[in-house]
Amino acid sequence: MERGTPHFMKSKKDVQPGTLALMVLKTLDVLGPLHGYGIARRIEQISGDMLFVNQGTLYPVLLRLEQEGAVESDWGPSENNRRARFYQLTRAGRKLLETEKRDWEQTAAIIARFFEVKAEDLA
């Protein structure tokens, strides 16, 4: 560890870039409008301890998705009776999720095939 650098700074990139956005989109697709904390909880729950996310990194991703028009957001009352920003999937977001999902499945399938291949199969 380098001197004096807090350890959490190193794990920032543990989630592959792009995957986090996909997780966010899917979460919103399944659960409907949700605030940042809700999304983070959900991702954490589903991934269990396997994924360590700096929850804060969610917000730049949300902002980017919003700028791309995949989600829209508005203030709303949260469960502790405070104001929270709720995010909701748009039509474009749904379409984006579909294509991203297809891409991801394709990529995953290709990768999976690579791992299934044994030496004799290629002979």
Next chain:
Amino acid sequence: MRLLRRLLSRIWNSAASRRGDERLREEMEQHVALQTEENIRTGMPAIEARRRALIKLGAIEAIREDYHAEEGLPIVEAPIQDCRIALRVLRRSPGFSTIAVITLGLAIGANGVVFSVLNALVLQPLRLPEAQDLFMIQRGQAPSQSYPDYVELRDRNQSFDALISYEMDPAGLDANGSTSPIWLYEASGNYFDALGIRPYLGRFFRGSDEHGPNSAPYLVLSYAYWQSHFHGDPDVVGRGVELNKYPYTILGVAPPRFRGTELFYSPDLWVPIVDDQQVEGYSGLTSRSERGLWVVGHLKQGISPAQARADLGSVAAYLSRTYPKDDAGIQFSLARPGLVGDMLGGPVRMFMSALMLLTGLILLAACANLGSLFAARAADRSKEVAVRLALGSSRLRILRQLLTEATFLSLIGGSLGLIGAVALLRLLSNWRPIPNIPINLPVNPDGRTYWVALLLSIASGLLFGIVPIRQVLRADPWQNIKLGKSGDAGKRRLTGRDLLVSLQIAICAVLVTSALVGVRGLIRSLHSNFGFLPEHTLQVSTDLDMAGYSGAGVSVMQRRMLNAVEAIPGVSAAGYANRIPLNLGWSNSDVYSDSTTSYDPSHIALSAMDYSVSPGYFRAAGTSLLSGRSFTWHDDGKAVRVAVVNEEFARRLFGSASKALGAYFKIWGGTRVEVVGVAENGKYMSLAESPQPAMFLPILQAPSSTTDIIVRSNRDPGDLAPAIDRVLRGLDAGLPFTIDTWQKELDTALFAPRAATAALGVLGVLGALLALTGIFGISAYSVSRRLRELGIRIALGATQRQVLSAALGRIFRLLLLGSLAGLGLGVAASRLLSFIVYQATPRDPAVLGGFVAIMVALGIIAAWVPAHRALSADILLLLREE
């Protein structure tokens, strides 16, 4: 599509400066609150719950930077944001900012001025079409050529498109009934065509206008003269005027920016050189030994200077073969035009380069100065840096911030400096150092100056901003926050900061030494023996051919003028000459020994300055005769040829002054002259010259229409001028003349050393100021860092001396080290100055003493306040502060 939308949204955000900062803050706050509640539900104590929630959220600063990066256009916005922070930080420490801005302003301003002058005089002197392949052809290393040689050069060379020749002369112009003295160029007919200049109005004279002596009574006005004396009247073209009482026609007006082919001299008008006889009263155009012309030309396309030299070499060989009497062994060389070839160009280029070097050093010293202050500040800000690092800001970001602050400062300083520089350059450009002669330095800044100032500003900002880089890179946030200080205070023997301070002091010492040498040299040259006494004298200058006198009429009129002036009450002596030592312009003649019968260049015994003087001249000028007699009115054309020579002449030709008396020598191809007197040595061309041989001939035997009357009086010369003016106008109302004190005329000779000394003096003061602020900054910082320690020492009973040596001893050692190094360098640099400054030598007790005194004084002044503070350190107060 997505990308485009994102880009548009960012541009919108950026333009509307809609900051999501508030939104993000609120979202994250809410996030932490919810997570904390969740944690509490799992049974954590409240404080721990919040701590865990914060950890889980991650580094806030980093998130925020990512967020902003998403939000706007970081390439554009980050610098702006940096600048905003920089402004805030700098406003919080006005003392530092002010010092930095002033220091940089002075340093960059000085560089702007010197660069601008360098640019105007050396880098791109003549602003003419295709000036880069314009060259002056010199005879050996001297600029002057004879007209017949010019014609041969023009017609025989293969490497120049066209060769022009020209010379400066005064004349009298009568456009409206009264004659006023003007300065002009006599120029060859092809002058304007060869230079590629188009007339502003009317037409220029051309080669086809020349048909032998006095055949082209045309003149071309300069734009400035046309504006000032003809009020820009377009009808002047074709108007008749009188030049030296001869009828001339105004052909046209030159364009505004064209001021001829020499930088310092802006002529009022141009006349064809074939009119030489009418302009000067006699014509030297037919004589191969009368060398007063300058020859310039454009190289042909594709011809290199080396090829041109070879070509000129064959012309020289031809001339040497064909005219051995005048041109035996002649050689030509090329020089950049604009500064009378290498005559002025050599010293000017040398001096300006040296000056640029010194000014560059000033900037370097300023950067070293600010760098050490900046590093000290960065050390004091280590806590801030540590907090920002801990919050997840990147080191790069912090460095960028520091560099932005530094560049910001230097840009402000640079702009202020440039404003000052431009004002100063305007003044310089409008300044006429020599009375009655249109000589000035056109050094107005151009685009290059602004670019250089901008580049220097940015470079110096980066240079001194980079000094604390290691501190930042090595900063350990945890250590810094815990200790509250960075840990490097004065532990190592010689830190980088110490080196910076020594470097700065060394540079300043070089500047102070140079300045002292320059000032000392000027004082010496002012007190050196000129060979005449300029105090209490006036010079009345005129040229009788301006008023139409010629032949025998000239000497008659000269004698009438002299008698009239001598009759004025208060005049103790008067005499006249064709030219005066140390005025602008001189002439020298080849001298042969009496035994010589062959007068080609290989038999020349020496080359002597020559002056034609009237009886009474030596008494009026205050030139003492060591032996023999001065001239009388009987030394005229019918009498035997005589001369008074100076000591140097006597020593070189005859061995000693006593052997010279009654001996003979020959001039002008065989004229035999007897030495009747020996005068003291003097200065003739410049103050820095080594002793020159000189001879004085009776003006009745060597007549001249150029007349400079020296009037010595026991009254204030200023009172005498109106009387002289009245008397001379009474003799001839149409005679143009000027009256000035000799002291004022000496400004010509003193111009170069004065300008050099002024420049050096300013640099010296700047250097001293920088040393002062540098030493002050670093000692104040050192004392403040160690105040607690010093307080404890005082409380434990340390004496004043011990406290001072603890607080400032190191700085004084640095001062000593830097001064010694600087003195050594300064001594080396002074050699460069000896080209301009008379007897510039650093091995002079006054210079050394002055140097030591100045450096000690600087040290004491700069350390005074910090020392005071160190001595009054009160440990009780300090402890209470903690």
